[in-house]
Amino acid sequence: MNKENLDLKVNIGGVVLKNPVTVASGTFGSGREFAEFIDLNRLGAVTVKGVSSIPWKGNPAPRIAETYGGMLNSVGLQNPGVEELIKNDIPFLRQYDTKIIVNIAGKTIEEYCDVAEKLSHADIDLIELNISCPNVKEGGVAFGIDARMAKEVTREVKRHSKHPVIVKLSPNVTDITQIAKAVAEGGADGLSLINTLLGMAIDIHRRKPILANVVGGFSGPAIKPVALRMVYQVAKAVSLPIIGMGGITTGEDAIEFILAGATAVAVGTANFRNPRATMDVLDGIKEYMLNNGIKSLDEIRGIV
Amino acid sequence: MKEIKHVIVLENQMIAPKMYSMALQSEEIVRVAKPGQFVNLYCRGEARLLPRPISICEINKEEGSINLIYAVAGKGTEEFSRIEEGETIEVLGPLGNGFMIDKSKKRNIVVGGGVGTPPLLELVKHLKGEIDVYLGFRSYPILVEEFERLGARVHIATEDGSVDFKGNVLELLKKENAVGDIIYACGPKPMLKAVAQWAASKNIPMQVSLEERMACGIGVCVGCVCKTKKQDEDDWQYKKVCKDGPVFWSNEVIWDE
Numbered sequence: 180m181n182k183e184n185l186d187l188k189v190n191i192g193g194v195v196l197k198n199p200v201t202v203a204s205g206t207f208g209s210g211r212e213f214a215e216f217i218d219l220n221r222l223g224a225v226t227v228k229g230v231s232s233i234p235w236k237g238n239p240a241p242r243i244a245e246t247y248g249g250m251l252n253s254v255g256l257q258n259p260g261v262e263e264l265i266k267n268d269i270p271f272l273r274q275y276d277t278k279i280i281v282n283i284a285g286k287t288i289e290e291y292c293d294v295a296e297k298l299s300h301a302d303i304d305l306i307e308l309n310i311s312c313p314n315v316k317e318g319g320v321a322f323g324i325d326a327r328m329a330k331e332v333t334r335e336v337k338r339h340s341k342h343p344v345i346v347k348l349s350p351n352v353t354d355i356t357q358i359a360k361a362v363a364e365g366g367a368d369g370l371s372l373i374n375t376l377l378g379m380a381i382d383i384h385r386r387k388p389i390l391a392n393v394v395g396g397f398s399g400p401a402i403k404p405v406a407l408r409m410v411y412q413v414a415k416a417v418s419l420p421i422i423g424m425g426g427i428t429t430g431e432d433a434i435e436f437i438l439a440g441a442t443a444v445a446v447g448t449a450n451f452r453n454p455r456a457t458m459d460v461l462d463g464i465k466e467y468m469l470n471n472g473i474k475s476l477d478e479i480r481g482i483v
Numbered sequence: 484m485k486e487i488k489h490v491i492v493l494e495n496q497m498i499a500p501k502m503y504s505m506a507l508q509s510e511e512i513v514r515v516a517k518p519g520q521f522v523n524l525y526c527r528g529e530a531r532l533l534p535r536p537i538s539i540c541e542i543n544k545e546e547g548s549i550n551l552i553y554a555v556a557g558k559g560t561e562e563f564s565r566i567e568e569g570e571t572i573e574v575l576g577p578l579g580n581g582f583m584i585d586k587s588k589k590r591n592i593v594v595g596g597g598v599g600t601p602p603l604l605e606l607v608k609h610l611k612g613e614i615d616v617y618l619g620f621r622s623y624p625i626l627v628e629e630f631e632r633l634g635a636r637v638h639i640a641t642e643d644g645s646v647d648f649k650g651n652v653l654e655l656l657k658k659e660n661a662v663g664d665i666i667y668a669c670g671p672k673p674m675l676k677a678v679a680q681w682a683a684s685k686n687i688p689m690q691v692s693l694e695e696r697m698a699c700g701i702g703v704c705v706g707c708v709c710k711t712k713k714q715d716e717d718d719w720q721y722k723k724v725c726k727d728g729p730v731f732w733s734n735e736v737i738w739d740e
Contacts, residue, residue: 208703212726217484237708239710241695241706242696242706243704245531249532250698399532451698451699454486
């Protein structure tokens with residue numbers, strides 16, 4: 180067996196990705212910056228930064244705080260709006276042989292639907308419904324922590340979208356399987372998890388929070404055990420394909436998520452430390468398959 | 484393709500309390516680097532995940548090396564300070580846009596504050612005409628001789644009065660009745676804000692090199708933003724310090740944060 184006859188294809192909501200590696204929304208921009216570092220053709224999909232129906236300014240700085248083995252961010256979904264994305268970023272990404280997942284944000288159900296509708300005529304493959312950003316007050320995570328609202332927004336966006344819809348779940352809940360089940364009932368075509376954990380850091384010299392927004396989303400290798408546990412629980416609870424993410428830095432990390440039941444994996448914060456992180460993860464997955472005589476990831480998916 | 488490189492540390496020594504000068508061997512960076520750009524330095528291991536953005540102090544074409552001067556401000560820079568000559572460090576760069584040098588300006592004012600001083604040294608090498616360098620420090624001036632060797636007039640302020648003028652750099656500019664056609668500045672934001680207001684009152688165009696907490700340094704995370712006026716519009720936007728800057732025209736920056 181060699182690298183060429185490994186079967187890496189995965190199916191997310193009817194969309195076939197040539198391999199299971201994508202990126203976490205907000206850690207890859209729209210791919211443009213990374214085209215200088217890696218061959219975007221090698222990615223299963225590019226998940227672009229969250230986009231709303233009109234431009235959002237985002238939160239004040241400081242927006243970043245490093246913590247042990249991870250970081251906090253409070254960017255607040257700064258983005259130029261969906262029309263700008265359709266005009267500038269989608270044609271850029273379409274030059275590459277990779278699937279396009281667009282993460283969408285909103286403050287109301289109507290706003291989410293508006294973005295989904297505008298994207299219906301755009302040349303993209305999947306919508307990722309962001310109901311889990313901890314950095315925006317209205318909407319965002321408000322939908323992600325209430326099963327009834329999560330189901331409703333999923334159902335409405337599905338009605339307005341021509342593309343399959345995956346829903347990105349928040350870990351900041353008591354029982355993530357309840358939200359996963361609700362979203363599945365709402366008609367989701369897949370799930371992605373986890374978004375960031377709500378966290379905080381304090382500057383002891385200034386005696387003030389480091390982030391201007393006081394709290395922010397915690398990500399990076401430090402959160403991997405939490406993310407893995409949630410993917411494991413959700414994979415047991417629902418039958419939807421899952422894009423697993425949270426601290427994935429290496430191929431070994433990705434294999435853990437696949438063993439826990441993830442269909443695909445997303446590399447997030449690792450992109451900030453190493454712009455080639457996605458390639459390292461992809462190569463690491465292949466190496467594990469070769470070393471263990473695995474032809475298809477279906478052989479090991481969810482077997483734990 | 485761009486990538487993070489392991490480069491050799493040629494020199495790494497303390498030049499003032501908690502201030503270090505590090506020389507890195509990198510022909511590649513030297514070939515393209517411009518004054519006012521920065522590099523990402525990476526810590527070992529994953530405990531300290533994010534790169535440390537450090538401005539380029541000098542570009543040594545002949546030696547194929549760059550000089551960085553950094554302050555030990557936390558655990559990451561503390562780790563850098565313990566690196567021995569001959570060891571390697573991971574570096575990515577040059578990053579960001581440098582100063583927009585206007586060689587037609589005859590009287591240049593250069594203003595530095597503390598650890599914001601280093602990138603101004605490479606800048607001064609590229610300026611034409613008269614150069615007055617105004618530097619403010621808490622108590623230990625750095626790079627004074629280096630600026631003088633380039634033919635610049637150096638004016639120093641220290642907060643505790645241990646060297647020359649006692650006070651801040653704005654008070655020094657006012658006291659000396661500084662005159663010029665353009666100002667280039669780098670330093671802490673409150674200093675830049677104060678000097679920018681003074682520059683506006685004197686109608687002197689000014690460029691400021693800003694600093695902000697960054698995650699990636701390559702324009703992706705949208706973490707290191709500064710508030711800026713939109714052109715021809717009564718509106719504002721957050722721009723990325725790493726990718727859109729770190730140098731901005733001072734009248735573009737909104738200084739209220």
